[in-house]
Amino acid sequence: MGFKATAATGLALAVLGVSMLSGAAFAQPGPAVSITPGIGLSGAFGGIPITYGWKFQANADLTITQLGFCDGAPFSTVGLDEAHDVGIFDAAGTLIVSATVPAGTVASLVDNFWYVSIPPTVLSNGQVYTVGAYLPAPKEDTILSSNVPPGKPPVITLDPRITWLQGVNDYPGGSALAFPTSPCCGSLFGFFGPTFYIGSSSTIVRVAIDIKPGDFPNSINLRSNGVVPVAILGSSSFDVSQVDPASLVLAGAKVKAIGKGKYSCHGEDVNRDGRTDLVCQFQTSELVVRPGDSMVVLEGTTFAGGRFRGEDTIRIVPD
Ligand SMILES: [Ca+2]
Ligand SMILES: [Ca+2]
Secondary structure, eight states: OOOOOOTTTTSOOBBOOSOOOOOOOTTSOEESEEOOTTOOOOBOOOSOOEEEEEEEEESSOEEEEEEEEEOSSTTOOOOBSSOEEEEEEETTOOEEEEEEEOSBTOSEEETTEEEEEEEEEEEOTTOEEEEEEEEOTTOOSOOEEEEOOTTSOOSSEEOTTEEEEEEEEOTTOOSSOOOOOEEOSTTEEEEESEEEEEEEEOSEEEOOEEESTTOSSOEEOTTOOSEEEEEEOOBTTBOGGGBOGGGOEETTEEBOBOSTTOBSEEEEOTTOSSSOEEEEEEEGGGOOOOTTOOEEEEEEEBTTOOEEEEEEEOEEOOO
16 A cells, blocks of 8 residues: 555546446436446555545436445445545535445445435536545545446446536545545546435426527517527437427417427527527417516426426517
C-alpha cells in the first residue's frame, strides 16, 4: 500500500463483460444500478483514500430510500472490507443525505449491492445530483466501471428514471466523504461504488416544451382563429416518437385534426440538439386561458400509456 497514484490508476477497477437488458418498470421501486448475475468481473485495489462517485440527472421526482455500496466480489456474500460513508449531493455540493454502509455483511445485500436505509429523500425531476462514497485506507473494496466505446450504449443498466452523466472524484482525496467534482476517467462508465435505491417516483414525467418554437415571448391572440405550434422536446430519456398526438391537451385545446385519426404534428429538431422534437398545432380557439395568465400546461400520454406534462410561458395579446 501507500503507492502514489493518479486518480485514474488509483482506481480499484473492475471490468464488466456483458450487455444488459432494459431497466425496471417506471414507477416501481428499484435499484438505481443493476448488474447482471454471472458476469465476469476482475478488479484491483489499493491507492489513496478518496471519494468516488457519479453525477446523474433525475428524470422524475424520485424518493430515495436506501444508499448502497457495491460488493467487490460479484454475487457473493463476501461482504465489504471497509465501511463506506455514502451520500447524495445536490448540484451546489450540499450533502442532502448520507449513511454509513458498514463493513462485513451487516447491511442488506440486494443484487450485488449492500444497502442501508435512510429517511425517504426526494430528488427533483430535471435536477443534477452526485452520489459519492468514501473509500478509506487500506482501500480494499472495489469500484466497478466499464469502458464505453464512443457511440455504444453502456453495459451496465441504470433505472430509466435517472441519466448517468459523469464519473467524478475528489482527487487528491481527503479524510472523509467530500463532494467529488473532478470529472473522472474519460469514457469509463460507472464508479459503482456508491449507489442508491429508488423507493417510489412520480408517475408523470416532466418534459420540456417550447410554445411557438424559436419565438419569445410566446404571444397568443385568443381571438385569432388559427393554431398555436408547440414543440415537445426530445431528450435522452424521452422519445417523442412514442407520443400519442390524440392524447395531447394544451390548456384545454386539442391538436388540430387533419383527417380521420390524423393530427397536425410533425417531427423536427427545433432546438438543433440532434434529437427529434414533435411539433403539433393546437386550436387557439379551444385554449382555456384568461388575460393575465402567463403559464400553460401541456399534458399527454405515450402510446404505451405513460403520462407526461410540460409547461411554458405565454403572453396574451390583444387583437
Ligand atoms: Ca417559444
Ligand atoms: Ca431537439
